[in-house]
Amino acid sequence: MKAILTQFMKKLEKEEIPCFVYLALDKNDKPKFIEVIVKRPYRYTRPKLIKKVPKTWNGIKVKAV
Secondary structure, three states: HHHHHHHHHHHHHHOOOEEEEEEOOOOOEEEEEEEEOOOOHHHOOHHHHHHHHOOOEEOOEEEOO
């Protein structure tokens, strides 16, 4: 799980998206979804950042807020 999340973080750093990333797991420790929260001042000044976040990553849904 950690490897998937670090690869995803590297991609977001390459795209220069300032954000927080969380991985939600279900009861069996399987990934449910990845939540990306774009930092507040950038979310409003550059709204195209949210569109740069991929919708899925290695078969895991990604929610961008």
